[in-house]
Amino acid sequence: MPVDSFKFLPRSIAAYYQTLVVQKADPIPWTPLAKPVSEARFSLVTTAGIYVKDVEQPFDAEREKREPMWGDPTYRRIPRDVRQDQIGASHLHINHRDLLEDVNTVLPVNRLAKLEAEGVIGSLAPTSYSFMGFQPNTTEWREHYGPEVAGMLKDEAVDAVLLAPA
Amino acid sequence: MLAQEFEKAGLSTVVVTMMPYWAEKLGVPRTLGVEFPFGHAFGMPNDREMQMAVIRAALALLEEADAPGASRDLDLEWPQPSDEARKDWQPLEPSPIIKMMRDQAQARAQVRHSEA
Numbered sequence: 001m002p003v004d005s006f007k008f009l010p011r012s013i014a015a016y017y018q019t020l021v022v023q024k025a026d027p028i029p030w031t032p033l034a035k036p037v038s039e040a041r042f043s044l045v046t047t048a049g050i051y052v053k054d055v056e057q058p059f060d061a062e063r064e065k066r067e068p069m070w071g072d073p074t075y076r077r078i079p080r081d082v083r084q085d086q087i088g089a090s091h092l093h094i095n096h097r098d099l100l101e102d103v104n105t106v107l108p109v110n111r112l113a114k115l116e117a118e119g120v121i122g123s124l125a126p127t128s129y130s131f132m133g134f135q136p137n138t139t140e141w142r143e144h145y146g147p148e149v150a151g152m153l154k155d156e157a158v159d160a161v162l163l164a165p166a
Numbered sequence: 167m168l169a170q171e172f173e174k175a176g177l178s179t180v181v182v183t184m185m186p187y188w189a190e191k192l193g194v195p196r197t198l199g200v201e202f203p204f205g206h207a208f209g210m211p212n213d214r215e216m217q218m219a220v221i222r223a224a225l226a227l228l229e230e231a232d233a234p235g236a237s238r239d240l241d242l243e244w245p246q247p248s249d250e251a252r253k254d255w256q257p258l259e260p261s262p263i264i265k266m267m268r269d270q271a272q273a274r275a276q277v278r279h280s281e282a
Contacts (some may be wrong), residue, residue: 001239001241002199002239003184003186003196003200003201003240004201005184005185005186005187005188005199006187007201007248007252008184008203008204008244008248008251008252008255009204009252010252010256012220013179016226017185017187017188019198022191022192024191024192024193025170025192025193026193027234028170028173028193028194028195028234028235029170029171029173029174029195030173030174030195030196030233030234031173031176031177031178031179032180033176033178033228033229036229037225037228037229040178046207047168047169048205053281060191065262066203068261068262068263068264068265068266069263071272080254091205092257092259092262093204093257093258093261094205094255094256094257095205095254095255095256095258096205098205098206098210098211099205099211099275102211102212104208104211104214105205105206105207105208105209105210105211105217106205106206106207106208106255107253108208108217108221111208111214111217111218111221112217112221115218115221120222120225121225127218130170131168134261134263136263138167140172141168141171142167146167146168146171146172147171147175149172149173149176150167150171150172150174150175150201151175153172153175153177154175154176154177155213158177159177159178160168160177160178160179160228161172161177161178161179161180162179162180162182162221163168163169163172163179163180163181163182164181164182164207164208165181165183165184165185165207165208166204166205
């Protein structure tokens with residue numbers, strides 16, 4: 001069965017999404033996987049707006065409350081050995097309950113660590129990344145923060161990234 | 167969008183998303199579609215088996231996709247009734263933009279009312 005992208009959306013939001021016009025990337029950027037999954041180094045990226053409490057700041061939800069058409073475009077670093085009780089979330093468009101119970105629902109660091117131990121993947125990099133997915137304007141992501149995080153992933157010798165929009 | 171920037175920088179990516187409709191429009195390099203509520207791309211909390219099934223499907227796509235725009239849907243049903251799931255993922259308070267849109271709609275309704 002094909003996935004119904006609108007199954008869990010309220011009708012008003014689904015209708016809004018269907019009216020949006022976007023420019024499709026042409027050509028679609030493409031990097032072939034350089035080595036087998038069992039040898040590749042992985043990292044994870046979520047847009048669930050999570051951060052490590054007492055280490056980095058939450059995303060700026062206060063400004064978004066004042067300016068509803070603005071979303072904090074910055075990112076946070078999530079170490080692979082993060083403990084569940086260190087995870088905070090500042091994303092005003094989703095309920096945080098499930099990810100505060102189990103971060104693997106949005107950023108499966110524990111599952112990738114297991115797959116590393118089993119030899120299914122080569123390794124999980126020390127750092128994964130979190131963004132806050134409400135971005136009415138994606139210029140900062142495309143021109144600044146996206147390339148910046150790409151550079152840091154390369155610095156940790158990452159080959160492949162699993163990304164999950166929230 | 168981030169995936170496109172990463173691919174340009176020489177990283178291979180898979181986007182696991184509940185909105186493959188949107189991914190197709192943007193031109194995402196590799197897309198695994200999941201019919202899950204927002205904020206749950208890898209499945210239910212504490213359901214290791216479900217989370218692993220999503221990850222393994224993403225890894226298979228990564229290894230097998232041979233052209234940009236590759237897309238696959240995961241055949242895994244969300245275990246909650248959809249009405250319940252539709253409510254559950256949403257924030258307890260409406261987001262600022264939803265609040266703003268509601269206020270604007272109300273203001274328009276009031277104008278219509280006073281003009282009538």
